[in-house]
Amino acid sequence: MIDPDSELEARYRSVTVTPDWYQTNIPCQVGCPAHTDVSTYIGLISQARFDEAYLLNRKANVVPGVLGRTCAKPCEPVCRRNKIDGKPISICWLKRAASDHREYRHHAECPPVTKDKKVAVVGAGSAGMACARDLRDMGYPVTIYEQYPTAGGVMVNGIPVWRLPRYVTTEECDEYMADIGVEIKYNTRVGRDIQISDLLKEYDSVYLAAGCYIPNALTGPDNKVIKGADLEGVLDGIRLLEKTNYGEPAFIGKRVAVLGSGFTAMDCSRTAVRFGAEKVYIMYRRSKEEAGSDEYEVDEAMFETVEFNYLVTQLEVTSKDGIHASGMRFIRNKLGDPDASGRRRPVPIPGTEFEIEVDTVVPAFGQYSDASWLQTEELGLEVNKWGVPLLDIDTWMTNHPGLFAGGDFTQGSRNLISAIGDGRDAAAAINRYLGGVDKPAEPAEEIELPDYRRGMVDDYESIPHQMLPSLPLKDRYSYTREAETGYTPEQAVIQARRCLQCQLNIMIDPSICILCSGCVDICPYDCISMEGLSRVVKADPLHEDAESWAGGADMIIDEEKCIRCGLCIVRCPTDAISMVQFEVASPNSRWTVSKIPVINVN
Known part of the structure; x- marks a missing residue:
């Protein structure tokens, strides 16, 4: 794979393709703090496979129906579709569509308890629930202490009902936690009804995810x-x-x-x-x-x-x-x-x-965060000037052994998806602290997709972006009626088809490429070019050991422009060009590209 070099005009740098390169080549997944496998779930929705898309989302970000209505959408500004027509894929609203149009309720199976060490979580908000869910998946018994009568944190006490109906939070917070065996002690305020020191005696680890509620x-x-x-x-x-x-x-x-x-x-x-x-x-x-x-x-x-x-x-x-x-x-x-x-x-x-x-x-x-209940002196906690615990950011642990913290409680008021990412990172750190080991990532694979013909069957690059349907103004004067009605199944499928599917990559086999330039001629966005090898630099072009090939030519692909239409595959007379899907599962880093076909083929 060859990337354009920004330092030297019209020169290119030869690089070794690694899993990291593939992962960072999917900008929406990089932009998501929870590294949600966006390309795959959008591809599933494009095939009206809403249930599968919902479950894939729940695996990554715990509360897909909630986030489909309230996410801050850090993935959308970096979406490559912006470069086609200035409108990103409606990643957030399509997440809601997967939740709205699934056929089944999907009660989660309760993972067996396989660990003999217990974990307490303070706060049933996004960070606390994400941490608890991942720890339960690892086999730990987990108990959440929540001061409110419901789970969800700011999802319930800070987001209006007309934006986020309570049947969504009840299912994805209270009922989902119960399904997977997380015990929640409601109406229990740590610092009033029970102290942190008591939790540290009863549990092998404690995670503080109390949110950020003081105005x-x-x-x-x-x-x-x-x-x-x-x-x-x-x-x-x-x-x-x-x-x-x-x-x-x-x-x-x-x-x-x-x-x-x-x-x-x-x-x-x-x-x-x-x-x-x-x-x-x-x-x-x-x-x-x-x-x-x-x-x-x-x-x-x-x-x-x-x-x-x-x-x-x-x-x-x-x-x-x-x-x-x-x-x-x-x-x-x-x-x-x-x-x-x-x-x-x-x-x-x-x-x-x-x-x-x-x-x-x-x-x-x-x-800002309320730190008045922390027993700072008794526990010998190191805190900042606001009294919030200082953390080792690599381990999410305070200076008190076994006491972890994160989410908005330590990082400041942000958004739901960032707190979910924090909670999942903390769960992995707590597992390591308690003697658990990271599961090795599955080997990365490049899977060739035969008969790829997307550009011939789908004019997806010309599909216009559609705003989310919502109520007319006269019907919005109700605190309990949801203002946005959401995409219909048909609208969701069409909007999902706008996705460029960045987890797919064009590969050219140099052993059979005859340098005919047919792919260059047919490419609708001029992302393939033939360049003399004298412009291709091995190693860092600014390094003294950098070396250029003297003669010949090579095919250069600009990944930023490629829309994965597959026309070059059809045009190639020697079948030197193929479409490859990169697949990796890395449970500890939260990077995943699922092994699910998500393309339109003949």
């Missing part, structure tokens, strides 16, 4: 708490979502200001609309380009009549009676130099103060 303070440009932050009508975003999700009384007035621009802010603003607010503002101190939520979330909020105001910072919550919020003062900003986050710092503009009339203020500036 950041309502501060102004000087980072000090602003006047009026304690007035009635001021309610932190994560607390508002928790109350409305669990059916507790929550005051939402007629005019609402939501402060912030992340996913929590979007959820709070759209929740306020559903609870009868007549005017909802999003107020954000930076510009739209620096906002924390994605374009789709912003568009949905705007469609639901939320008004966005950028480059403004809060100065004061005002009150007419000294008890209830009645308005809010802001100052306009301009953008200065980048700060530590890499985003341009908002700089207040003197003389631009203004006030809006509101009766509800919802700060949504993110959260």
Whole structure:
């Protein structure tokens, strides 16, 4: 395999193909923190094999129905389909389609207990459940301690029902954990009902995955708490979502200001609309380009009549009676130099103060971890300045033997799929600590796919991207009705066929290639070229030992452009070109490309 070298124009570097090369050549799988086998499950959906796609997803990311509605989609910006028409494969929404359109419930089999050492997990959120699931698969008995009456963590207490119906979380969190034999002690708060020191005595290992639930303070440009932050009508975003999700009384007035621009802010603003607010503002101190939520979330909020105001910072919550919020003062900003986050710092503009009339203020500036229950001194824990345990990032263990931690609790508030990846890494580390050994990865294989004819039977490169179907505006004023209706089975199959199937690779056998250039002529995206061997460099072209071939020619394939159409295979007169699927199963690194045919053939 030959890769273009970016340092020397029109020269190419000869490299040895390894499993690592194949894996990093699948950008969606690289971009996913849990390394989900995206290409394979999208291929299954393209054949309407929804049940198989669902089970493959559950193996990698534990809660596919949840993630199909709420994932942060780090895989989609790197999708190669972007280079064809500027629209990635709808990886997240297709994950939901696999969940929605499967035929069976798929109760999981309970793995046998084969280990004599026990593990406790604190928190039944995404990191805790991912860790518990993998440890159960390894044969460990696992008990989760959860302070809420349900499993799911932020999936239940932080994501609105109109985005994520509770039948989905009940099945994939509570029931799935019960199916595989994970015991969950609900309504049990570690630090109140039981101490970490007690868990360390009872269990051979403890994993802290308590989430990140303490809201950041309502501060102004000087980072000090602003006047009026304690007035009635001021309610932190994560607390508002928790109350409305669990059916507790929550005051939402007629005019609402939501402060912030992340996913929590979007959820709070759209929740306020559903609870009868007549005017909802999003107020954000930076510009739209620096906002924390994605374009789709912003568009949905705007469609639901939320008004966005950028480059403004809060100065004061005002009150007419000294008890209830009645308005809010802001100052306009301009953008200065980048700060530590890499985003341009908002700089207040003197003389631009203004006030809006509101009766509800919802700060949504993110959260930090509650470390007050950790018994830091008793356990001798090393912690950072916020009291959160320090970890050996290679082992996920604190300085106290057998006490592990991870997910948002130690890494900060992020997204579900990142926490799932953390939990799975921690499970592997805990297994090694308890004396377990990593299962060896299956040998990597290159499987030739005979009679590959995708380009002749499917005009997939011209299939347009379709947005996810959703309710019309008039039907969205319900807190319990899901706003997005999802793809139909037919729509899902069509959208899945847009996938380029990056786990497939064109191979040219140099022993029978006659350098006729037929493949060059027929390639629709000019990704195959014939180059003189003098441009092909063995080893690093910048290294003093680098060597070029003097004469002859070779065929160069640009993997970034290839759409896996197979036309070159049809054109080749000597059958020197083949389509190969790379297959590997590596249970400990979470890298997997499944041995399932996922292509369209004649």
